Amino acid sequence: MPxxxxxxxxxxxxxxDLKPTVTVAGNGLSEGVINExxxxxxxxxLIKVKxxxxxxxxxxxxxxxxxxxxxxxxVQEIGKVALIYRASxxxxxxxxxxxx
Numbered sequence: 196m197p198x199x200x201x202x203x204x205x206x207x208x209x210x211x212d213l214k215p216t217v218t219v220a221g222n223g224l225s226e227g228v229i230n231e232x233x234x235x236x237x238x239x240x241l242i243k244v245k246x247x248x249x250x251x252x253x254x255x256x257x258x259x260x261x262x263x264x265x266x267x268x269x270v271q272e273i274g275k276v277a278l279i280y281r282a283s284x285x286x287x288x289x290x291x292x293x294x295x
Contacts, residue, residue, distance in 0.1 A: 198268050198280065206241055206270045209292060210278040215245035224261055232265050236281040238290040241270070244277045 198206070216235045219228055235242045244261065246254045258277045262269050267281035288294045 198270065203270050206280055206293075207278065210241060210243060210270065213241070213243045213278075213292060215276060216242040218245040218247055219257060219261070220247045224257060224264065229261075229264055232261060232267075236265060236267055236279070237283055238287065239292045240283050240286060240294075241278070241280045241292045244279060246275045246277065248275070 216239065217228065217231050222228075232242075232244070244258075246257060248254050248257065254275065255272070258269055258272055261267070261277075262279060265279070265281060267279040270278040270280050272278075283291065286294050
């Protein structure tokens with residue numbers, strides 16, 4: 196289910212202060228990177244991903260692919276950073292970036 200504009204705005208406000216949790220580099224979306232993205236999304240629900248790739252079109256393709264492979268929603272893309280969200284089945288209040 197797509198996020199509402201209000202929810203995206205709220206997530207962008209929260210994401211502003213977050214540091215990138217995962218970095219995708221020249222090897223692209225390897226199995227290890229996908230596993231780390233899934234772990235980070237399960238723990239934090241809302242994460243920043245840094246894409247250390249200079250080609251703009253390739254970055255856009257990687258963001259779409261990581262969104263598809265992790266079943267996460269892209270909240271925002273700015274330059275080499277993407278903010279992504281996936282609701283956790285069992286959110287942990289200590290690690291979630293959305294729960295207090």
